[in-house]
Amino acid sequence: MTDTVTTASPLSVNTLARPLVERLLRDADTLGVKARRSEEGVCIVDAGIEAPGSVEAGLLIAQICMGGLGQARLACSEQQGWPTWLEVQTAQPVLACVGSQYAGWSLAASKEETGGKKFFALGSGPARALAVKETLFTDIGYRDHSDAGVLVMEVDRPPPPIIIQKLLRDCGLQAAGLTVILTPTTSPAGTTQVVARVVETALHKVHQLGFDLHSVVGGSGSAPLPAPSPDGVEAMGRTNDAILYGGRVHLSVRCDDAAARQLAQQLPCVNSSDYGRSFADIFKAAGYDFYKIDGALFAPAEVWVSNLQSGNTWHGGAMDMALLMSLWRKEA
Structure with a gap:
């Protein structure tokens, strides 16, 4: 696949993200993160x-x-019964969300390869566009050629050397040019960066529905930010529930009105047969197998679709904050 992916955009998600990575490293003490060099120099x-x-x-x-192509910020004012919300916006939704943010790079190593415990993670972030290991990059026609890259992993332990070596090889980078950020979902940073995928979740569902991604020209969204749970499954459940039942997304598109209207109808997660239960319960009932969960579930609760060609806007779905409050809030 690598040879078939061309770069349709002059934008480099890794280059645009680099100043943000430098800020993360520079302000590490203030932000509560720690950086080190691996044996390979990553x-x-x-x-x-x-x-x-x-x-x-x-x-x-x-x-x-x-990839430096979107903004994420807090809105600390009580809305719908919850005090803190995340707001996300991007003027480059396809590159920002599909070409960079989506956790689509499967990284695994057996216990024999690690010399201990087997390892699995889904890589997200700009370095995916250097390795182009996913068919998504053929679909959007994008590949990055930066000499430095950054990858984010939602894991509770550092990747073993065999995974680091794979990243360097597949991304075509020298060790000094690769940064790997580890964000367990049980942490404040992990919970935050997952909930900030509210627009990305919508874009992935748009792609699954067969709608032309390049017709989506703008995106914004919001979702409530829950407290992280120390339990891994519960933490993952809360971040998913935030988007499934509290996520709102507004997409700007350029297409015919019939397609825009259909997108607003089909996009919300209410169309899923699994809708209405906490994600943690759904995940447990599926035997902890993501692939047994109805794919239509992975979408925001509520969407607006505005067609810039006609000026018309359609609305679909609705938030279920009552469900979220029953899961998250304890009465004093």
Whole structure:
């Protein structure tokens, strides 16, 4: 696939993310993260394993994940019964969300290869566009050629040397040019950067529905930010629930009205047969197998689709904050 992917955009998500990575390293103490060099010379940033991390670090990592092509910020005002919300915006939704932020690079090593415990992670962020290991890059016609890259992993332990070597080989980088950021979902930074995928979740569903991604020309969204749970499955459940039942996304498109209207109808997660239960419960019922979960579930709760060609806007879905409050809020 590598030879078939061309660069349709002059933008480099790794180059645009580099100043944000430099800020993360420069302000490491303030943001509660720790950086070190691996034996290979790769920069490893701990944003929540042994380091405490922070919501602020998570916001910055979310923008790194978007390849410097999006903004993520907090809205600290009570809405719908919850005090803190994340807001995300991008004028380059396809590159920011699909070409960079999406956690689509499967990275695995057996216990024999690691010399201990088997390892699995989904890589997200700009370095995916250097390795182009996913068919998504053929679909959007994009490949990056930067001499430095950054990858984010939602893991609770550092990647073993065999995974680091694979990253360097597949990305075509020297060790000094690669940064790997580790964000367990049980940490404040991890929870934050996952909830900041609210627009990306919509874009991935758009692609799954067969809608032309290049017709999407702008995106913004919001979702409530839950407290991280110390339990891994519960933490993952909360971040997914934030988007499934509290996520709102507004997409700007250029297409015919019939397609825009259909997108607003089909995009929300209410169309899934699994809708209405906490994600943690759904995941457990599926035997902890993501592939047994109805794919239509992975979408925001509520969407607006504005067609810039006609000026018309359609609305679909609705938030279910009552469900989220029953899961997240305890009465004093």
